[in-house]
Amino acid sequence: MSKTDLKSLLKDPELLADKAYVNGKWVSGDKTFDVKNPARGDVIAQVADLSRDQVAEAIAAAEKAQKEWAKWTGKERANVLRKWFDLMMEHQDDLGTILTAEQGKPLAEAKGEVAYGASFIEFFAEEAKRVYGETIPGHQRDKRITVIKQPIGVAASITPWNFPNAMITRKAAPALAAGCAFVGRPAAETPLSATAMGVLAERAGIPAGVFNIVTSSRSSEVGKEFCENPAVRKLTFTGSTEVGRILLKQAADQVMKCSMELGGNAPFIVFDDADLDAAVEGAIMCKFRNNGQTCVCANRIYVQAGVYDKFAEKLKAATEKLKMGDGLEEGVTLGPLINADAITKVQEHVADAKSKGGKVILGGGEPAQREGHFLPPTIITGATQDMQFATDETFGPLAPLFKFDDVDDVIAMANDTIFGLASYFYAKDLSRVYKVAEALEYGIVGVNTGIISTEVAPFGGVKQSGLGREGSHHGIEDYLEMKYICMSV
Ligand SMILES: NC(=O)C1=CN([C@@H]2O[C@H](COP(=O)(O)OP(=O)(O)OC[C@H]3O[C@@H](n4cnc5c(N)ncnc54)[C@H](OP(=O)(O)O)[C@@H]3O)[C@@H](O)[C@H]2O)C=CC1
Numbered sequence: 510m511s512k513t514d515l516k517s518l519l520k521d522p523e524l525l526a527d528k529a530y531v532n533g534k535w536v537s538g539d540k541t542f543d544v545k546n547p548a549r550g551d552v553i554a555q556v557a558d559l560s561r562d563q564v565a566e567a568i569a570a571a572e573k574a575q576k577e578w579a580k581w582t583g584k585e586r587a588n589v590l591r592k593w594f595d596l597m598m599e600h601q602d603d604l605g606t607i608l609t610a611e612q613g614k615p616l617a618e619a620k621g622e623v624a625y626g627a628s629f630i631e632f633f634a635e636e637a638k639r640v641y642g643e644t645i646p647g648h649q650r651d652k653r654i655t656v657i658k659q660p661i662g663v664a665a666s667i668t669p670w671n672f673p674n675a676m677i678t679r680k681a682a683p684a685l686a687a688g689c690a691f692v693g694r695p696a697a698e699t700p701l702s703a704t705a706m707g708v709l710a711e712r713a714g715i716p717a718g719v720f721n722i723v724t725s726s727r728s729s730e731v732g733k734e735f736c737e738n739p740a741v742r743k744l745t746f747t748g749s750t751e752v753g754r755i756l757l758k759q760a761a762d763q764v765m766k767c768s769m770e771l772g773g774n775a776p777f778i779v780f781d782d783a784d785l786d787a788a789v790e791g792a793i794m795c796k797f798r799n800n801g802q803t804c805v806c807a808n809r810i811y812v813q814a815g816v817y818d819k820f821a822e823k824l825k826a827a828t829e830k831l832k833m834g835d836g837l838e839e840g841v842t843l844g845p846l847i848n849a850d851a852i853t854k855v856q857e858h859v860a861d862a863k864s865k866g867g868k869v870i871l872g873g874g875e876p877a878q879r880e881g882h883f884l885p886p887t888i889i890t891g892a893t894q895d896m897q898f899a900t901d902e903t904f905g906p907l908a909p910l911f912k913f914d915d916v917d918d919v920i921a922m923a924n925d926t927i928f929g930l931a932s933y934f935y936a937k938d939l940s941r942v943y944k945v946a947e948a949l950e951y952g953i954v955g956v957n958t959g960i961i962s963t964e965v966a967p968f969g970g971v972k973q974s975g976l977g978r979e980g981s982h983h984g985i986e987d988y989l990e991m992k993y994i995c996m997s998v
């Protein structure tokens with residue numbers, strides 16, 4: 510397979526930036542780290558590897574810049590953010606190409622992510638003008654009470670590789686809209702989408718130091734600096750529950766405000782009155798979006814006994830139509846997994862299920878005989894609650910089908926997890942719809958739909974899936990502090 514000459518694929522080659530973006534300047538590290546195309550395995554860029562000291566410098570610059578940025582009116586901030594949004598959409602094709610090259614998802618999906626990512630900037634540009642306070646009737650005759658909201662300060666962000674664009678904008682846009690400065694550490698697998706956003710932030714006129722991208726392979730050192738530097742007042746993280754716990758413990762010493770978007774283990778329930786074709790279509794989107802590598806992907810598919818065989822047959826037929834390949838090629842709907850470890854995890858879940866009586870009706874965990882991290886999708890019937898995927902997020906193209914009879918049983922099984930991010934079900938009976946939607950212990954419930962992500966709704970989980978909500982008018986609150994002014998008149 511040919512090497513990925515990423516620059517030659519771009520209409521605007523300047524978007525390919527291999528340095529970190531700090532205080533409005535492009536900076537090198539004391540070394541570089543390689544970024545590889547997971548579809549081909551070749552190195553597509555060598556990116557600045559910042560040290561902990563350099564991250565501290567970025568935080569200091571952000572602290573200084575934030576003080577000025579906070580003085581801008583909401584409308585002034587909105588205008589610059591709007592410009593950033595426009596530039597992202599203008600360069601959607603190039604940003605999509607960069608994203609596919611470093612992350613692997615098919616180009617159409619990557620461009621979709623760019624639009625999704627940009628939508629947070631558009632949405633929060635509008636919200637910048639609506640950071641309303643409150644007046645409260647005084648508790649004594651001479652007292653007047655006013656509540657104002659102020660930016661919390663410097664927000665530090667750690668984001669994963671599965672959404673290299675949207676996970677950053679979902680944090681940076683509300684932070685900047687609120688008047689905070691942002692220091693983001695993108696995943697080492699996918700820093701190029703982040704630095705490309707830095708190029709566009711600069712062109713949009715976001716002041717130096719307000720939006721910073723610190724590329725670094727030394728994630729735990731960066732995490733420590735974010736948690737121990739007193740200038741950082743807010744930590745926002747998307748990733749695994751395991752790393753979320755580490756960061757929460759580290760942030761405790763400074764009593765830092767934290768938002769955590771952590772792992773999921775989404776149940777996807779198909780009741781016997783569901784529109785089966787719609788349920789299959791929803792399951793395909795929900796399970797195989799980004800090749801199963803999202804924390805809202807269906808991880809456990811529960812199907813009521815009366816429609817179980819039919820659903821399995823239809824899901825198999827629909828899955829067989831997916832086209833696996835290099836995301837940069839036309840018509841591909843399933844890209845590679847991010848790395849070899851991701852393949853191993855899926856294989857472990859398949860082997861575990863087989864050893865406990867699961868039946869493979871498609872795939873089986875054998876990687877494709879080609880370069881890159883390609884693993885054809887697997888469907889397993891006869892899944893049971895003692896199998897590994899019942900408790901652990903697979904994060905890959907494995908669809909296990911569990912059979913159930915009773916509504917209360919399936920709710921109990923669906924809730925039997927430490928996670929509580931997204932859940933889905935398909936049913937028509939209205940009273941069942943309400944009962945199930947209320948009973949599922951999740952932050953998000955998709956009813957007769959497999960796609961729930963949008964900038965206008967609050968995204969986030971309960972239990973060990975996290976803390977806080979991103980997106981919607983609620984999303985800006987995490988970047989604001991409330992101050993109550995008590996005035997004697
Ligand atoms: N909620 C979600 O959207 C996501 C959930 N996950 C879940 O997590 C599993 C593992 O995926 P993975 O990407 O490794 O997720 P991790 O939680 O391990 O990593 C997420 C990000 O945090 C960084 N990181 C890791 N350890 C630390 C630390 N001590 N301090 C600061 N930053 C740190 C990682 O960088 P580095 O890798 O360079 O160490 C990465 O950029 C997946 O299989 C999935 O189950 C993963 C990604 C997203």
Ligand SMILES: O=C(O)[C@H](O)CS(=O)(=O)O
Nearest residue numbers: 671672802803804805962
């Ligand atoms: O926004 C989304 O659809 C997802 O957030 C990506 S993830 O965090 O669930 O993986």
